[in-house]
Amino acid sequence: MIPVKITTEYIELQMLLKMQDIITSGGQAKYFLQENDVFVNGELENRRGKKLYPGDKIKVLNQEFIIQK
Secondary structure (H helix, E strand, O other): OEEEOOOOEEEEEHHHHHHHOOOOHHHHHHHHHHEEEOOOEEEOOOOOOOOOOOOOOEEEOEEEEEEEO
16 A cells, blocks of 8 residues: 655545546546546545545555555
């Protein structure tokens, strides 16, 4: 599991995807989420603006991330 450190209360899913170089721009997030399964805490998620808080676990493209403060 790859830790993702944040300095704010939360980050949005599209920002995580950009930070991890899964997508190159926020505009790609909508299409990426339509074509790929992304799980947040074990549940399928398709909202690019989904707020991710410390402790949340994200699985995308066979990679797993955990949000940390």
